Amino acid sequence: MTTTRHLHPARPAGATGQRVTQARVVHSEWTKLRSVPSTAWSLLAAVVLIVGFGALYCVLRVTRPPTQPEAVAAFDPTAVSLTGVQLAQLAIGVLGVLLVAGEYATGTIRVSLAAVPRRLPVLWGKAIVFALTTLTLCLPATVAAFLVGQSILSAERLDISLSHPGVARAVFGSALLLSAVGLLGLGLGALLRSTAGAVAGLFGLLFGPQLLAGLLPAAWSDRIYPYLPVPAGAAVANVQPDSLALAPWTGFGLFCLYTAVVLALAAWQLRRRDA
Amino acid sequence: MIEAHGLTKQYGDKTAVDGLTFTVRPGVVTGFLGPNGAGKSTTMRLILGLDAPTSGSVTVNGKPYQQHAAPLREVGALLDARSVHPGRSAYHHLLALAQTCGIRRSRVDEVIDAVGLGEVARRRAGGFSLGMGQRLGIAAALLGDPATVILDEPVNGLDTEGIRWIRSLLQGLAAEGRTVFVSSHLMSEMALTAQHLIVIGRGRLIADTGMEEFVSRAEPGVVRVRSTDPAALAALLRSREVAVSEATDGALAVSGLSTDQVGRLAGGAGITLLELTAQQASLEEAFIDLTRDAVEFRAPMTGGAQP
Secondary structure (H helix, E strand, O other): OOOOOOOOOOOOOOOOOOOOOHHHHHHHHHHHHHOOHHHHHHHHHHHHHHHHHHHHHHHHHHHOOOOOHHHHHHOOHHHHHOOHHHHHHHHHHHHHHHHHHHHHHHOHHHHHHHHOOOOHHHHHHHHHHHHHHHHHHHHHHHHHHHHHHHHHHHHHOOOOOOOOOOHHHHHHHHHHHHHHHHHHHHHHHHHHOOHHHHHHHHHHHHHHHHHHHHHOOHHHHHHHHHHOHHHHHHHHHOOOOOOOOOOHHHHHHHHHHHHHHHHHHHHHHHHHOOO | OEEEEEEEEEEOOEEEEEEEEEEEOOOOEEEEEOOOOOOHHHHHHHHOOOOOOOEEEEEEOOEOHHHOOOHHHHEEEEOOOOOOOOOOEHHHHHHHHHHOOOOOHHHHHHHHHHOOOOOOOOOEHHHOOHHHHHHHHHHHHHOOOOOEEEEEOOOOOOOHHHHHHHHHHHHHHHHOOOEEEEEEOOHHHHHHHOOEEEEEEOOEEEEEEEHHHHHHHOOOOEEEEEEOOHHHHHHHHHOOOOEEEEOOOOOEEEEOOOHHHHHHHHHHOOOOEEEEEEEOOOHHHHHHHHHHHHOOOOOOOOHHHOO
């Protein structure tokens, strides 16, 4: 460190075109995402969780196959092979929180916002990069979990084919839902700025409404239940929806709407508040 | 060029920056001086558009910072050396910054070499010392080859070699015609680096002056003199209506006369001198005098601390 060269001015003659654009900020956010090892490990862990936990649960079910006719009828081989998705949801949601709240914790956000003073491109850049990354990883992961799971279940002839009605939609829908939960976490991180607060907010949004709805009279809670975030989102990931659930894509659309509201609030706060 | 007009920032009831009006000109290093909590960092955040002013305005290179299409190319800033993700390498930290406005990859390597971080650029920034963090922050500030450079306490945590390096770097940047705005709470450091001074205290402007002017305004020096007969010497000097006080070791502190004058007087009276030294009132003292009323946090000067 004792040798330091003097820096020559390096402003090129034609410095035009060097302006901040959304595409450049997306590129920058991609560099940020891939250059922190812990983020890469967390994403990998989510993939392992999806495939590994699904396979484990399938093995468990194969060793004790359903025998009663009703139990056989109710057995959902897709859901069994995708059990890991529910755990991965939490991991990816928390990672989404960390992606933004972590910048506030380290103070990096000031560097980011000084580079992009219009601010919103930073939030959109993070959201685009994270959504695409999680989707790129989770889509193959849910397909793999399904295929591995079915090959395990086939030992007891409990398996189902991807071409069976609703199955492909549930497998792809699970991956989409994972991305959406990630974005929800990211939005909460940007809105609340603190890791602890945003993780609490995420868990509160995912689990709180069902608990509260349970306190209401059954007639009311049955009516509200399908519109709560998790039941709405889960509609797209289930082959056999329960009788109360919304139609698969309606439910997923509603979940995306909730996420969009959180992101919009985060964007509004980002513009308004001091960094 | 940085121009602030009536810049004011309140956080709740507390006024952090209070009606600051100043201009930072290109071509010289401008020191931004004030005690801790004076509002230096807040002012810098206001310049960079990170905080919105309660009232007033500030422009950089003629425009509010937010309106620059490529802000990194206009203004390079170091606000906090720890503003790096600990898991990310210095190289990727700078690369991500460069990519926001299409600065080429080779420029990243250039600034890394220029600040002397070449060997550690690929390591996690979490393991960096404060001094290395400062160098990384300066690399980030230089990345866009900006016309204006803003550095908040850049010498913090640097070793002697690093401090000397910063000094010549800042003077070099100013010599190239850039605007260089550097904050510090240490007058002694600014005295060696800056040609112009903006001093604030409790968010208000206290002085906006050239360094030479500031130095010449500093109080005249004191002459320390030790002799074989301090009582006689004191009597002799007091007859000239000069302020004389006795130090604990029998030496006299004389203000109002030069060493030459004291020496001649003593020689004329046949008093043997053992020591005769000019003690320049330091810039630090001048600065402390200037900001005495504006110090935010001061240790209580009561009880055991007093001699």
